[in-house]
């Protein structure tokens with residue numbers, strides 16, 4: 001067989017592409033944009049997260065497979081609920097692993113203040129609920145965050161069960177190439 005057999009050629013081609021991909025990945029630089037806080041209430045007049053569907057005849061909880069939640073959390077600049085509101089975290093999440101430990105998150109960070117109004121960051125992927133820091137992908141954005149890609153981490157930093165209140169810190173890390181476009185002051 002000749003050494004230029006189609007199989008060998010295509011293998012070379014695949015290796016070539018793989019090498020290119022590797023060097024591109026190596027060039028990616030991260031830029032931590034900011035840490036923001038999601039203010040979460042699951043009961044009372046100011047509830048921001050509600051279960052909207054689940055398996056018939058079973059309890060709808062954060063750890064029962066098939067439960068769907070809808071959320072509209074205020075996003076604040078600081079940990080305190082009274083600190084400046086910069087946006088809303090709006091979307092849905094579904095308990096997506098049979099053992100209840102993973103939630104599939106479809107969440108938009110929607111800017112509402114002067115600086116970020118009209119801009120969004122799109123978050124999508126599995127969140128390992130039992131981990132201290134849950135990492136989920138940033139898959140896109142609009143406005144100041146057009147073409148955004150990166151990841152966020154979610155960490156529960158306040159858990160006040162008596163008042164059904166919690167605060168989740170969301171650290172947003174995006175690819176450096178875009179950073180100059182929306183570098184915060």
Ligand SMILES: *[C@@H]1O[C@H](CO)[C@@H](O)[C@H](O)[C@H]1NC(C)=O
Pocket residue numbers: 044045046
């Ligand atoms: C609900 O929100 C309103 C307006 O921000 C506030 O005045 C009120 O104290 C809140 N109620 C509770 C139970 O948190």
Ligand SMILES: *[C@@H]1O[C@H](CO)[C@@H](O)[C@H](O)[C@H]1NC(C)=O
Pocket residue numbers: 035133153155169171
């Ligand atoms: C998120 O950011 C805060 C503040 O900068 C930092 O203390 C914390 O360790 C970060 N969390 C993760 C998971 O990187």
